Amino acid sequence: MRTSRLEAFSDGVLAIIITIMVLELKVPEGHTLYDLYETTRVGLLTYLLTFVYVGIYWNNHHHMFQLVGRVSGGVLWANLALLFCLSLFPFTTAWVDETHVAQIPVVIYGINLLAAAVAYYVLQTVIIRGEGPESPLRAAIGTDLKGKLSPFLYLAGIIIAAIPGTGHVGAWIAMGCFVIVAIMWLIPDRRIERVLREHDAPG
Amino acid sequence: MRTSRLEAFSDGVLAIIITIMVLELKVPEGHTLYDLYETTRVGLLTYLLTFVYVGIYWNNHHHMFQLVGRVSGGVLWANLALLFCLSLFPFTTAWVDETHVAQIPVVIYGINLLAAAVAYYVLQTVIIRGEGPESPLRAAIGTDLKGKLSPFLYLAGIIIAAIPGTGHVGAWIAMGCFVIVAIMWLIPDRRIERVLREHDAPG
Amino acid sequence: MRTSRLEAFSDGVLAIIITIMVLELKVPEGHTLYDLYETTRVGLLTYLLTFVYVGIYWNNHHHMFQLVGRVSGGVLWANLALLFCLSLFPFTTAWVDETHVAQIPVVIYGINLLAAAVAYYVLQTVIIRGEGPESPLRAAIGTDLKGKLSPFLYLAGIIIAAIPGTGHVGAWIAMGCFVIVAIMWLIPDRRIERVLREHDAPG
Amino acid sequence: MRTSRLEAFSDGVLAIIITIMVLELKVPEGHTLYDLYETTRVGLLTYLLTFVYVGIYWNNHHHMFQLVGRVSGGVLWANLALLFCLSLFPFTTAWVDETHVAQIPVVIYGINLLAAAVAYYVLQTVIIRGEGPESPLRAAIGTDLKGKLSPFLYLAGIIIAAIPGTGHVGAWIAMGCFVIVAIMWLIPDRRIERVLREHDAPG
Numbered sequence: 001m002r003t004s005r006l007e008a009f010s011d012g013v014l015a016i017i018i019t020i021m022v023l024e025l026k027v028p029e030g031h032t033l034y035d036l037y038e039t040t041r042v043g044l045l046t047y048l049l050t051f052v053y054v055g056i057y058w059n060n061h062h063h064m065f066q067l068v069g070r071v072s073g074g075v076l077w078a079n080l081a082l083l084f085c086l087s088l089f090p091f092t093t094a095w096v097d098e099t100h101v102a103q104i105p106v107v108i109y110g111i112n113l114l115a116a117a118v119a120y121y122v123l124q125t126v127i128i129r130g131e132g133p134e135s136p137l138r139a140a141i142g143t144d145l146k147g148k149l150s151p152f153l154y155l156a157g158i159i160i161a162a163i164p165g166t167g168h169v170g171a172w173i174a175m176g177c178f179v180i181v182a183i184m185w186l187i188p189d190r191r192i193e194r195v196l197r198e199h200d201a202p203g
Numbered sequence: 204m205r206t207s208r209l210e211a212f213s214d215g216v217l218a219i220i221i222t223i224m225v226l227e228l229k230v231p232e233g234h235t236l237y238d239l240y241e242t243t244r245v246g247l248l249t250y251l252l253t254f255v256y257v258g259i260y261w262n263n264h265h266h267m268f269q270l271v272g273r274v275s276g277g278v279l280w281a282n283l284a285l286l287f288c289l290s291l292f293p294f295t296t297a298w299v300d301e302t303h304v305a306q307i308p309v310v311i312y313g314i315n316l317l318a319a320a321v322a323y324y325v326l327q328t329v330i331i332r333g334e335g336p337e338s339p340l341r342a343a344i345g346t347d348l349k350g351k352l353s354p355f356l357y358l359a360g361i362i363i364a365a366i367p368g369t370g371h372v373g374a375w376i377a378m379g380c381f382v383i384v385a386i387m388w389l390i391p392d393r394r395i396e397r398v399l400r401e402h403d404a405p406g
Numbered sequence: 407m408r409t410s411r412l413e414a415f416s417d418g419v420l421a422i423i424i425t426i427m428v429l430e431l432k433v434p435e436g437h438t439l440y441d442l443y444e445t446t447r448v449g450l451l452t453y454l455l456t457f458v459y460v461g462i463y464w465n466n467h468h469h470m471f472q473l474v475g476r477v478s479g480g481v482l483w484a485n486l487a488l489l490f491c492l493s494l495f496p497f498t499t500a501w502v503d504e505t506h507v508a509q510i511p512v513v514i515y516g517i518n519l520l521a522a523a524v525a526y527y528v529l530q531t532v533i534i535r536g537e538g539p540e541s542p543l544r545a546a547i548g549t550d551l552k553g554k555l556s557p558f559l560y561l562a563g564i565i566i567a568a569i570p571g572t573g574h575v576g577a578w579i580a581m582g583c584f585v586i587v588a589i590m591w592l593i594p595d596r597r598i599e600r601v602l603r604e605h606d607a608p609g
Numbered sequence: 610m611r612t613s614r615l616e617a618f619s620d621g622v623l624a625i626i627i628t629i630m631v632l633e634l635k636v637p638e639g640h641t642l643y644d645l646y647e648t649t650r651v652g653l654l655t656y657l658l659t660f661v662y663v664g665i666y667w668n669n670h671h672h673m674f675q676l677v678g679r680v681s682g683g684v685l686w687a688n689l690a691l692l693f694c695l696s697l698f699p700f701t702t703a704w705v706d707e708t709h710v711a712q713i714p715v716v717i718y719g720i721n722l723l724a725a726a727v728a729y730y731v732l733q734t735v736i737i738r739g740e741g742p743e744s745p746l747r748a749a750i751g752t753d754l755k756g757k758l759s760p761f762l763y764l765a766g767i768i769i770a771a772i773p774g775t776g777h778v779g780a781w782i783a784m785g786c787f788v789i790v791a792i793m794w795l796i797p798d799r800r801i802e803r804v805l806r807e808h809d810a811p812g
Contacts, residue, residue, distance in 0.1 A: 005265055012218030015621030022696050027703045031711035055689040062614055080258040087225050094230045102234035208468055215421030283461040290428050297433045305437035411616060411671055418624030486664040493631050500636045508640035
C-alpha cells in the first residue's frame with residue numbers, strides 16, 4: 001500500500017485535534033480585559049502547549065513518512081494507536097485547564113504525553129522492522145537523542161506532580177518539564193544535537 | 204470518475220467521526236483520580252471500542268479502493284450511505300455511555316453496527332457489479348469469512364441485549380460480542396482465516 | 407491555478423458540515439425506546455434530509471470540477487460563497503428540529519436551500535464564462551432540467567410554509583417539497599430526464 | 610520537503626476553523642422571525658466577516674504556495690504559527706458576538722486580525738529567505754500595497770475601539786475598519802492597485 005491515504009487521514013485527524021481544542025476556550029462572561037484574563041489565563045497557555053505538541057507530532061510524522069515507501073497492515077494500526085493517544089489531548093488538556101493546573105490532572109496529562117511518545121516509538125519500530133536491515137528510516141533517525149530524552153522528562157514531570165501535598169507548585173514544575181520537551185523539539189535538530197553532544201560526548 | 208476525491212472525502216468524514224467522539228468525554232468535575240474514574244470508566248471504553256470500529260472501516264475502505272479503478276454515481280451514493288451509518292456512531296456510543304450500558308441503548312448500538320456492516324456489503328456489491336465478471340475486488344475478497352460471520356455476532360449481541368430483565372448483565376454480554384468482532388478484524392487476515400478454517404473446514 | 411486544492415478544501419468543509427450535524431442530535435435522557443423516539447423522531451429525519459442534500463452538493467461539485475481544468479480568483483470566491491450557504495445548513499436544520507417543524511423555521515430552511523442553489527448556479531456560470539464559448543462544462547450541463555426545476559419547488563415550499571395559520575400541516579407539506587427535490591437529484595440522470603421530457607416535450 | 614502535505618494539513622485546519630464557527634450560532638429559542646433576528650443579528654454578521662477573513666487567508670495561502678517548490682522546517686513552524694492565530698478567530702468572534710460588539714472584545718478581535726497578518730508576513734518572509742535572491746515569490750508580491758495597508762487599518766480599528774467611553778459607536782467604527790480591509794482583499798488585485806496608485810502615485 002502507498003502511504004498517501006494514511007498521510008491524508010492522519011492529517012485530517014491531527015487538523016481536527018489541533019482545532020477543536022479552541023472550542024474548549026470558554027468565552028468570557030463579561031466584556032472587560034479582566035474577564036478575559038480570568039477566563040483564559042490558564043486555558044490559553046495549555047491550548048498553546050498542546051497546539052505545539054500536536055504541531056511537533058504532525059511535523060515528525062510528516063518527516064518520517066517522507067522516507068517510507070509502502071506500508072503494511074501493522075503500520076496502519078500502529079498509526080491509529082498514535083492517533084488515539086493524540087485524540088485524548090483535548091480531553092486531558094481541558095481537565096488541566098478546568099482544575100487550574102491541579103496535581104492529578106497534570107499527572108494524567110503527562111501520562112498522555114508519555115503514551116503518545118511510546119505510540120510514536122512503536123510506529124517507528126514497526127516501520128523499520130517492515131523495511132528490513134537497509135531501512136532508510138533507521139539510518140535517518142541515527143542516535144535519536146531527543147526521542148530518548150523526552151520520556152525521562154515526561155516521567156520526571158509525572159513523578160513531581162504526583163508527590164502528595166506539593167499542590168500547584170509541584171504541578172507547575174511538572175508543566176515546566178513538559179514545556180522544556182516542547183522547546184527541545186522546536187529548536188532545529190543540529191543545534192540541539194550539538195548541545196546534547198557536549199554533555200554526553202562519550203555516549 | 205477516478206476514486207481519489209471519493210477517498211479524500213471519505214477520509215475527511217471518517218477523521219471527523221473518529222475525533223469528535225472525544226468531545227463527548229466529559230471533563231471530571233473534581234480533580235482526583237476517583238473523579239476521573241467515575242466520569243470516564245464507561246466513556247473511555249466505549250470511545251475506544253468505537254474508535255477501533257471506525258479504524259477498521261477506514262482500514263477496509265482503504266484496502267477496497269486500492270483495487271477500484273473508476274467509480275459510477277451508484278458507488279458515490281452507496282459510499283454516502285455507509286458514511287451516514289458511521290456518522291451515527293458518536294450518537295449511539297454517547298447513549299450507551301450516558302445510560303451506563305443499559306439494555307436498549309446497547310440494542311441500538313448493535314443495530315447501528317449491523318447497519319454499517321450491511322451498508323459496507325452493499326457498497327462492495329455495487330462496486331463488483333459495476334466491474335463485471337473480471338472484477339479484481341471479487342477475486343480479492345474470496346470467501347470473506349469475517350464479513351459473513353460479523354452480522355451473526357452483531358445479531359447475537361442485539362438479541363441478548365433485548366431479552367427483558369437481563370439488565371446490565373445482558374447488555375455487557377452483548378458488548379462482549381461486539382468486542383469479539385472488533386478483535387476478529389484487528390487480527391491480521393491469514394491467522395484468523397486459518398483459525399476459522401479449522402472450525403468450519405467443510406464450508 | 408489547478409483545481410486540486412480548491413477541491414480538497416471544499417471536500418474538507420463539506421465533510422465537516424455533513425458530520426457536525428450529528429452533534430446536534432441530543433442523546434435521550436432515559437434509556438427506553440420511547441425516550442429515543444421522543445428525542446430523535448424529528449431530528450433524525452431532518453438530519454437525514456440535510457445529509458442527503460450535502461451529499462448531492464458534494465456529488466455535483468465533484469462531477470462539475472472533473473470538467474474544469476484551471477480556475478481564476480473569481481471561481482475561488484464563488485466557491486466560498488457556496489460553502490458559506492452550505493455551512494448554514496446545520497444551523498437552519500437545528501432550528502427546524504428544535505421547533506418540531508414550525509412554519510417560520512421551515513421557511514428559513516427553504517430559503518437556505520434556495521440560496522445554496524443560487525450560489526451553485528453562480529459558481530457554474532462563473533466557471534463557464536471563464537472557459538469561453540467552447541466550455542466543456544456548458545456542453546455537459548445541457549438543458550439542466552433538474553437545476554431549473556429545483557428553485558420552483560423550493561419557492562413552492564417556502565410560500566406554502568409562509569401562509570399564516572397553516573401550522574404544522576403547511577410546514578410538513580413544504581418539507582415534502584424539499585424531500586421531492588432531494589429524491590429528484592438522487593435518481594440517476596437519464597431516468598428523471600426521460601420522465602421530465604414526457605411532461606414538457608416541446609420545451 | 611514538498612509542499613503538498615503542508616497544504617493538505619493547512620486546508621484541513623482552515624476548513625475546520627471556517628466551519629466550526631457555525632456551531633457558535635445559537636438556535637433561536639422561539640419560532641418567530643423576531644426570535645431569529647434577536648438571536649442572530651450580531652452573530653450572523655460577525656460569522657460572515659470571519660468567514661470572509663478565513664477565506665481570504667486560504668485564498669492567499671493557496672496563491673503563495675503555488676509559487677513555492679520545497680519547504681524547510683522553519684516554514685512548517687511559521688505556517689503553524691499562522692494557523693494558531695487563525696484558530697483563535699472562532700473564540701474572539703464569539704466574544705464580540707456575545708457582548709453585542711462591546712469595546713474590549715473588538716480590540717481583542719482586531720489584535721487577533723493583526724497577529725494573523727503579522728504571522729502571514731513572517732511566513733512569507735521565511736519562504737523568501739529560504740529561496741534566496743531569485744525567489745519567484747518575492748517577484749510576484751511586488752510592492753504588496755494591500756499587505757502594507759492592512760496593518761494600519763487594523764491598528765486604526767484597535768485604537769478607535771480602545772478609546773474609553775466611546776461605547777458601541779467606537780466599537781462599530783472599528784468593525785467598519787475591519788470590514789474595509791476585507792473588502793479591499795475581496796476586490797481583484799489589479800483594480801485596487803490602480804485605485805491605490807492614484808492616491809500614492811509617487812510612492
